[in-house]
Amino acid sequence: MDYEYLIRDLNQISSRKIIGTDKGLAKIGDGVVNLAYSVAKSIFLTNNSTNKKIVRTGLKVNRTILSNALKNANMKEFAKNRGDAHDLADTVEAIIAYVWLSNKMTLSDIIDILKNNFEGDLRIKSQELKSAIQAFTKLLIHAIKYLPEK
């Protein structure tokens, strides 16, 4: 699997803001984010179920989760100036697509970081929100080393 040519133009320019505001990258990232989150959540709930019951589930990761993660990771410089929550969420999706397409992080790597940073009872909405923000924050902090320096 090598889709790196899909970001060749971005690698030539090498700019945090250009990567973070690329609309097409955000669309691909939307898929990476939702798939990784669904698998990570399924694994976490399965591992933590009292009766070893297998849990398969998913979630459309919303803009509240992603925009807060970008802020907590202090990575707003990747986003559009004065961007709203929707813009910041798109930036997180674009960043995740970028590190995935550039083969710096596999889907497994992304799933592992998310599941290892979940805590509490994800079946409770407020705890899931808090846990998801924390997990995506950690993922972004991990991803930053694969991104341009400015």
Next chain:
Amino acid sequence: MDYEYLIRDLNQISSRKIIGTDKGLAKIGDGVVNLAYSVAKSIFLTNNSTNKKIVRTGLKVNRTILSNALKNANMKEFAKNRGDAHDLADTVEAIIAYVWLSNKMTLSDIIDILKNNFEGDLRIKSQELKSAIQAFTKLLIHAIKYLPEK
């Protein structure tokens, strides 16, 4: 990457209808379908662009596409009896999640089958719809050999 334990219970039962109507599997499959489609569409448009321009894009694959693919592949027996388009689409998502989680098909395999079965100008809505139905039909016909016989 080995998430096969997330379908261990389904492997023990080994039933087309139980796999095809598993709600959690459909949620995971939603992520696989949308990510694979977005990458396949980006590759196809990039390869077919006149000026070698790189195209990154995505699409929320809708129930019309998926439900028609299930019918064209003659695989309605995997779905709920008298299921509507939403149920049939869920079944396609569940099937794709199942072959992916069971390591029978990688994300690359799924992307390849989709992109190799696209045709026409995907930038035109009606052509994209036709092409997407055709590509998912081919994907299902390929996947059936990894599924229980009844």
